[in-house]
Amino acid sequence: MSHVPDDNPGGERGGRAFLWMIPRSISTAFTKCMSGIPGCEVWMEPFAFCQFALTELEKLGIKDEQFSYAGHEKMFQTAAEAMEKYFPQSNIFPDRLPFATIKKNLEESTSKYVFVKDESIAMPTEQRRQFIPKGYKHAFLIRHPLLVYKSMRKGWFAQLRKSGGLKFNETDESSFDFRLYAKELALDAVFQQHHDLWTYIRDHVNPSPLVIDSSALLTNPATVIREFCEAVGFPYSESLLQWSGSPEVAKSWKWAGDNIYKNVAFLGVSINSTHFTPPAAVPAWEEVTEDVRELAEKAMPYYEDMLKQRPVE
Numbered sequence: 001m002s003h004v005p006d007d008n009p010g011g012e013r014g015g016r017a018f019l020w021m022i023p024r025s026i027s028t029a030f031t032k033c034m035s036g037i038p039g040c041e042v043w044m045e046p047f048a049f050c051q052f053a054l055t056e057l058e059k060l061g062i063k064d065e066q067f068s069y070a071g072h073e074k075m076f077q078t079a080a081e082a083m084e085k086y087f088p089q090s091n092i093f094p095d096r097l098p099f100a101t102i103k104k105n106l107e108e109s110t111s112k113y114v115f116v117k118d119e120s121i122a123m124p125t126e127q128r129r130q131f132i133p134k135g136y137k138h139a140f141l142i143r144h145p146l147l148v149y150k151s152m153r154k155g156w157f158a159q160l161r162k163s164g165g166l167k168f169n170e171t172d173e174s175s176f177d178f179r180l181y182a183k184e185l186a187l188d189a190v191f192q193q194h195h196d197l198w199t200y201i202r203d204h205v206n207p208s209p210l211v212i213d214s215s216a217l218l219t220n221p222a223t224v225i226r227e228f229c230e231a232v233g234f235p236y237s238e239s240l241l242q243w244s245g246s247p248e249v250a251k252s253w254k255w256a257g258d259n260i261y262k263n264v265a266f267l268g269v270s271i272n273s274t275h276f277t278p279p280a281a282v283p284a285w286e287e288v289t290e291d292v293r294e295l296a297e298k299a300m301p302y303y304e305d306m307l308k309q310r311p312v313e
Contacts (some may be wrong), residue, residue, distance in 0.1 A: 005015040014039075014112035015233025020120045020197060024296035025143040026214040027117050028270035033225060034115040036240045036248050041111035042096035042253045043071075043118075046102040047131070051122035053079035053097040055186070078096040080257075086163055092257035100121040111235055112195045120192050120197040129149065129200060130178040135206040137232040138201045142306050144282045145191060145296035152187065153178040179291045192301035195306060218279040247271040276284045304308055 021027040035042055057079050063274045066072045073094065080092035095101060106116065114138070123129050124234055160166045170176045182188040201209045210231045217224045220239055229236035243249070250261035250271060261271055285293055 002265075004109055006158050010028060015229075016106075016109075016185035017115040017228075017232035017234065018118060018136050018138045018166075019114045019141055019228075020118060020130075020138060020142065020143040021196065022121075022148060022194050023119065023187065024148045025141045026270070026276075027141055029273045029276060030141065030217070031115070031117045031253070032249060032270070032273060033221075033240050033276070034234070034245050035252070036243055037115070037234055038113060040113040040115055040234070041109055042166055043106070043114070043116040044117050044250075044253045044255045044260075045122075046106075046116065046254070047099065047122035048119035049083075050093075050097055050099045050102060051119070051128075052083055053254075064295065065127075067128075067182050069095050069098045069101050072098070073170070081222040086159065086165070087260055088163060089258065089262045090257045090259045094254045099128060101216075103133045107135065115234075120194040121186060121298075123197050123200075127198075132201075132205065132313035137170060137209075138206050139212060139228060139231065140194065140201075140306065141214060142194070142196050142303055143214040145303050146188075146282055146285070146288060146292065147214075147280060148299070149178070149182075149295045150283065150288055151293045152182075154180055156185075161234070177291050178289075180294060182291075188298065189231065191302040195302035198306060211306050213307060213310055215279040218276050218308065221276040241306075242275050245272050245274040 009258060010253065011186070019027065019030060031042060031044065038265060051074065057063075060078065060082065062075065062078070066075060071075060076094035076097045078087055079097055080094040083092045084090060106114065114136075120140070123132065147171075153176070154173070156178060157166075157173050158172075160181070166176075168177065168180055179188070198209060198211070212228065213223060222238065225240055226236045227241075228234070255261070288296070
């Protein structure tokens with residue numbers, strides 16, 4: 001491993017942190033927890049929405065990736081309109097979809113504390129990783145693949161049914177084959193890309209990025225949240241472990257559009273949470289559907305390698 005200087009030495013300005021995550025890994029509850037830090041500016045998956053925009057443009061035949069807003073306003077307006085079909089109660093802001101804009105905004109923030117929850121799937125290439133802002137600590141949230149894909153399957157079926165996006169003649173959840181959508185949405189490789197970004201950050205940005213297993217977080221939240229705060233320069237207090245059940249706090253988060261938090265198919269449970277609850281048991285392999293089992297088997301080596309970085313609980 002190369003010797004990497006610490007990209008965020010801390011200091012008087014407070015802490016700035018990325019929590020890179022995979023979908024369905026308790027990251028929204030984690031975000032509500034961080035919202036309890038006074039003066040903390042919270043960003044909700046800014047680069048993931050940039051990635052989402054490029055994916056939708058590619059579906060429309062626009063395959064030339066653009067990362068700056070100036071000169072490409074019409075293209076990002078097209079992307080915003082395409083994305084709104086997944087978020088029927090929301091208006092997507094075109095000027096929050098370019099990677100370069102997000103980097104600039106995060107680096108220029110004047111808030112004492114900045115917390116960014118984002119998906120590692122948004123940063124699969126060196127070309128995109130150049131937009132990772134300087135001055136931030138990085139942590140990675142992981143969860144057992146069986147729990148992730150079981151939850152992801154349920155959430156995406158509800159979302160696609162609500163938005164009219166089902167297209168393989170599914171009549172109910174039992175006939176839903178998530179593998180078909182996972183490949184199209186690049187969700188079949190989320191663990192590999194999470195592992196790849198973790199390796200990149202470790203070798204080029206922060207030499208020891210913190211790895212957090214969601215089961216450990218839910219089992220012993222005080223220890224894990226304190227560990228995270230100490231690693232990224234945030235103040236810790238026991239009050240962070242309890243928060244309001246109202247989803248209104250999400251209005252203060254910086255999203256790619258308005259009212260996205262009302263997308264209850266994905267956020268319903270976590271956005272109304274008040275504390276961390278005990279973890280769900282990992283199901284037996286034979287208890288899950290074939291599509292979940294296949295996706296999880298592919299993900300296990302990446303999950304297990306990152307899990308080794310955790311101290312013995």
